[in-house]
Amino acid sequence: SAVISQKPSRDICQRGTSLTIQCQVDSQVTMMFWYRQQPGQSLTLIATANQGSEATYESGFVIDKFPISRPNLTFSTLTVSNMSPEDSSIYLCSVDHGQTPFYEQYFGPGTRLTVT
């Protein structure tokens, strides 16, 4: 299994500001994933981060709003830019674990963001 930590665990931010969330994994992984869960909604994939290349964003998510860095095989950051109250969510990073063709996903404990 993979152990994943995230910082910060929670934050309260003012609208218009930006927050960078860090994700650290205890082993090297090729891909890392960023999800969010807005209140009352499903956990939704924001983007996939490959080391050494630009992140791949899901429909409805753009790089200007959610820039991602992936400087090495154990670390990634997600920035939530120019925040509005609609960005209040739980943000989680995750990695795959397992063998082809069926993988489990391991998640970090999440960052609980409130935008006022």
Place this chain on the structure above:
Amino acid sequence: ILNVEQSPQSLHVQEGDSTNFTCSFPSSNFYALHWYRWETAKSPEALFVMTLNGDEKKKGRISATLNTKEGYSYLYIKGSQPEDSATYLCAFDRSYMNYGGSQGNLIFGKGTKLSVKP
């Protein structure tokens, strides 16, 4: 648009009760279905990855079944305990789309929030 539905939205049971909840998903292009348990302030924990029609998997008092032809999965908890209180998520695995090789292809339901009273 892929839609994954879970019911009920929430459930309150007494310690010792057995309970079950449902996950509905598209029956076409099935690849795998994942179940997770998510306790407040903790990481979602993988329970099962289910891949074959008729699959039944078990982990302690928790078991799950899968019907890919009709597009549903049941999760059962036998003799619920307060420590079972959590949100149970199912996720439809869309890896069949060969999405650039990514395995982050999970479409989640909104979850069933289970509360077990002592």
